[in-house]
Amino acid sequence: MKISTKGRYGVTAMYELALHFGQGPLPLKMVAEKQNISEAYLEQLMGSLRRAGFVRSVRGSQGGYELTKAPGSITVGDVIRALEGPIAPVECVIDDDVDYCHRADSCITRGIWAKVRDSINKVVDSITLADLCNDEKNGNHQEG
């Protein structure tokens, strides 16, 4: 039950873009340095986020990335799902297609995993990038 570095790096990178929102594109080099992340790796992640529509890129000198929407309109869940795919603790609850039980037993536990899935999604969808920026301003890094 771990979130991979994709999701983690993605969220912190998007947080940096959110801090810079409305000030033109920010080059990845800046983000990578500030967050101490490999720039080449981050590049891959930004590709996913761009294709998912959360960031826009500007190529060439003075280019970089910027959010396509206000920080308040992008949730942590959006970012994680764009990078890691659907958030679900097991395959068979990725969607709510009930017919998918190929093991006789899976039905017994399926309700558990569906609840876990919903609970995780509820949390990550309740936090926007703007919330993270506000937390920073208030020096509130633990409770949100």
Place this chain on the structure above:
Amino acid sequence: MKISTKGRYGVTAMYELALHFGQGPLPLKMVAEKQNISEAYLEQLMGSLRRAGFVRSVRGSQGGYELTKAPGSITVGDVIRALEGPIAPVECVIDDDVDYCHRADSCITRGIWAKVRDSINKVVDSITLADLCNDEKNGNHQEG
């Protein structure tokens, strides 16, 4: 964000033991056949569950495993944690030791992961093996 087969098999195996609770030890062969799981692999998992104190083993002929406590006293979370370790989406929120942030950025997102962790644990700790048995009786495999 996936639960491994350890956790999944563990829960279904414990569910079988719960159904059989109070009727003496149940050999793994039975559990493995009923749930269509590799017996040798299940053996490893039962070792962890035994060392964690949730099952007791009886060796030799007519032996097997049985729960050490009533099904209502063992939660799905107990089983998963025994098999997979602490449930936490990232390393730095395994416990609440705030000092552990070695990256400058991690504090910004740490609150998120702590919330996710708590939310998952709340769900899995609210479901006991007895609940699963009751769901089965009521034919209720989705909502619980």
Place this chain on the structure above:
DNA sequence: ACAAATCCGACAGGTTTACTCGGAAATAAC
């Protein structure tokens, strides 16, 4: 003695993770 079970450590094949690398393409600044 024999059969049924658990117990234990080693190993292994496949997948995933977390990157790195090389180079192409676009664009602003000079």
Place this chain on the structure above:
DNA sequence: GTTATTTCCGAGTAAACCTGTCGGATTTGT
């Protein structure tokens, strides 16, 4: 128009992890 900057893209890769398998030792009821 050259150069520096920056995104874009696909390939490759070492290490870790997952999901088991296997062989054999040990325990115990019949």
